[in-house]
Amino acid sequence: MPQESLIVKSAQINPVAEKRIKEGHYWIFNNEILEKITDLPKGGLVQVSDDKGKILGTGYSNPHSLITIRMLSWHKEEEINEDFFLNRIKSALERRKQIYPAESNYRLIYSESDGLPGLIVDRYNDVLVAQIQTAGMEALFPMIGALLIRTLNPQGIFLKNDGQYRKLEGLGEEEKIWFGHLPEDLIVERHGLKLRVNLRSGQKTGLFYDQMENLQLVREGIANKRVLDVFCYLGAWSFTAAAYGAKSVLGIDRSKEALLLSRESKTLNLHGEVCEFVEGDAFELMRKLSQEGQMFDCVILDPPAFAKTKRDVPQAIKAYRDINRWALKLLNAGGRLITCSCSYHLTLSKFMEIIYQAAVSTGKRLYVEEIRGQARDHPMLLAMPETAYLKCVVLKII
Numbered sequence: 001m002p003q004e005s006l007i008v009k010s011a012q013i014n015p016v017a018e019k020r021i022k023e024g025h026y027w028i029f030n031n032e033i034l035e036k037i038t039d040l041p042k043g044g045l046v047q048v049s050d051d052k053g054k055i056l057g058t059g060y061s062n063p064h065s066l067i068t069i070r071m072l073s074w075h076k077e078e079e080i081n082e083d084f085f086l087n088r089i090k091s092a093l094e095r096r097k098q099i100y101p102a103e104s105n106y107r108l109i110y111s112e113s114d115g116l117p118g119l120i121v122d123r124y125n126d127v128l129v130a131q132i133q134t135a136g137m138e139a140l141f142p143m144i145g146a147l148l149i150r151t152l153n154p155q156g157i158f159l160k161n162d163g164q165y166r167k168l169e170g171l172g173e174e175e176k177i178w179f180g181h182l183p184e185d186l187i188v189e190r191h192g193l194k195l196r197v198n199l200r201s202g203q204k205t206g207l208f209y210d211q212m213e214n215l216q217l218v219r220e221g222i223a224n225k226r227v228l229d230v231f232c233y234l235g236a237w238s239f240t241a242a243a244y245g246a247k248s249v250l251g252i253d254r255s256k257e258a259l260l261l262s263r264e265s266k267t268l269n270l271h272g273e274v275c276e277f278v279e280g281d282a283f284e285l286m287r288k289l290s291q292e293g294q295m296f297d298c299v300i301l302d303p304p305a306f307a308k309t310k311r312d313v314p315q316a317i318k319a320y321r322d323i324n325r326w327a328l329k330l331l332n333a334g335g336r337l338i339t340c341s342c343s344y345h346l347t348l349s350k351f352m353e354i355i356y357q358a359a360v361s362t363g364k365r366l367y368v369e370e371i372r373g374q375a376r377d378h379p380m381l382l383a384m385p386e387t388a389y390l391k392c393v394v395l396k397i398i
Contacts, residue, residue, distance in 0.1 A: 008045040008058060008080070011035060011069060018050045021057070021071060024383030026112045028059065028069035038063050042170075043139030045072075045080055060117075060136030064170050070117040070136060085140070086147050088115045093151065096123075099376045105188050107209045107377040113387050114379075118165075119144065122205040124188055124197065126155040129205040130178070133165040145178060156180030158199050160206075164308055175200065187268065191215070192243065194268035195234045196261040203258070203304075207234065210342070210374040211302065214392045217338055217370065218298065219244040225297035228252075228289070228330060230282050230323070235262035237300045237338075238277075239269040246298075249275040252285050286326035299327040300338045307343035316343055317354060324358035328366075328397075337366070337395045344389035351391050369394040 013021070017032035028048065033040075040046055040061040046069055048056045057074040072080055092114040096106050108128070109121035118134030119141070128148060132138050145157060157179040166173060186197045190212055199206045215236055218227070223245035229238045232251030241249050253259055259277045266272035278285065282303070301323055307316035320341060327337055341351050348371070359366050373380070374390035381387045 008047045009040060009061075010047045010049060011040060011061070012049045012051055012053065013056075013069075014051060018056065021048070021074075024074075024381065026059075026071045026117050026384060027067045027386075028071070030063075030066055030068040033068055040068070043135040060134075060140070062135040062169055065135070065168060070112075070134065072115070072117070082143060082147065085116075085144050086151070089144070089147055089151050091115070095379075096377055103190065105190055105207075105209075106212075107375075110378050111387070112384055113381050116144070120205060121148070122207070122209060123152075124186060124199070124206070126153075127182060127186065127199070128152065128154045128157045129160055129199055130157060131160050131163070131205055132171075133163065133169070135169045135171060138171060149179060154180065156182050158182055160199070160204070163204075192270070193236060193239055194265060195236060195239075196265045196268070197234065198257065198261060201257045203233065203255075208236070208302075210378045210390050211236065211340070211392070213375040214340075214372050215240040217372070217392070217394055218246075218300070221336070222246050222298060226250075226295070228296040228299045228327075230286065230299065230301050230327070231303045232262065232277065232300075233258050233302070235265055235275060235277065237302060238262070238275045239265065239272055241298070241300075242271040242274045243269060245271070246274060250296075251275060251277045252280060252282055253277070254279065254281055283322060283326065286323070286330065290326060290329050294330065295332045296330050296335065297332050298336045298338070299331055301327055302338075302340045303342075305343040306341075307345045310345050312343075313345050316346060317350070320346070320351065320354045321358050321361075324355050325361055328358055328362040328364045331364070331397055333397060335397050336369070337397075338392065339395070340390065340392045342390050344386065346391075348391050352393070355393065355395065365398040366395040367398055369396055 012034040014032050017028045040063045042062050046061045055076045059069040059071040061069045092109050104125045108123045118137035120131040122129045159178045162173045188195050188197050197206045218241045224247045227241045227246045227249040229251040232253045238249045238251040259279050262277045306319045307313045372392040
């Protein structure tokens with residue numbers, strides 16, 4: 001039965017925002033709203049109109065955020081109620097079932113790409129981990145969380161509310177069990193890969209599903225090769241390389257907790273015993289390996305985002321250049337480099353330029369074998385390039 005529509009206020013926007021919204025973008029910035037933004041409710045629903053009063057759709061607002069309105073619907077007559085959000089959840093679930101028909105571990109909801117801006121939900125079998133990034137979604141989540149329970153009947157829902165997006169929205173950080181309970185020992189399996197995951201202490205929502213499809217890039221020519229996995233986290237790249245016959249795999253990461261889980265996962269994975277995990281700073285350890293004369297046939301770089309904001313880009317460029325330079329120094333002739341960046345503010349063209357500069361500085365000639373992005377459960381909206389962030393480039397030394 002249709003629910004009563006939630007109460008909304010009105011906001012008129014300028015032609016610049018109107019054009020972008022009509023093209024399918026979700027964001028309206030504070031300087032694009034014609035009336036006083038302080039009159040808009042924080043986290044409340046807003047009916048959006050053009051400068052002539054024609055209704056464009058409905059979004060939710062935060063007058064204290066640079067992104068003041070995020071769209072939910074582009075249909076004048078569509079009511080924003082329980083049925084609306086239930087349909088969004090069911091649509092997101094159906095898309096994942098089509099992509100991964102035999103899986104129950106994936107990103108279930110990817111914010112704007114699934115029509116639920118400000119909400120991330122990862123599924124770990126019958127446990128859900130949610131990250132609420134905006135004031136509007138925080139206001140709506142009690143309803144959405146109840147709908148997730150109705151749709152999926154999870155054992156538990158864990159809120160991992162942290163990160164810079166919440167700070168920009170004027171929200172505090174928190175981690176808590178929102179519903180049910182969490183298992184003490186969680187093992188996630190995808191494509192034969194098994195990983196121990198700690199949802200409480202893990203980075204972001206626990207596991208990086210965005211790289212799951214890219215892991216298969218290591219299988220080509222990896223048999224009997226030496227592999228270096230830098231920023232290995234839970235060992236997903238390492239164990240995949242071992243499964244395809246790598247002679248040895250050295251994983252390095254600075255997280256003691258992540259490496260403990262990686263070591264515990266060794267017995268779960270095919271040929272996991274060839275993997276060794278070392279704690280320490282990636283830059284320092286790669287420098288040390290180079291000084292020791294160690295060489296590898298494949299180096300994997302999967303660092304955290306060095307550029308979380310535009311202000312971070314100059315420093316991030318140096319960090320990406322340095323880490324790729326050390327990787328190339330450690331590669332044997334004919335070796336492969338799999339190098340990644342999850343910094344949205346660093347474009348693919350700039351990332352390729354950084355890799356080129358690293359190659360020139362080491363005297364290495366490379367050709368590009370493949371360029372990949374995030375997995376299909378992190379879909380990019382054509383009208384919203386902000387939904388694409390991951391770059392994964394495979395290169396080979398000539």
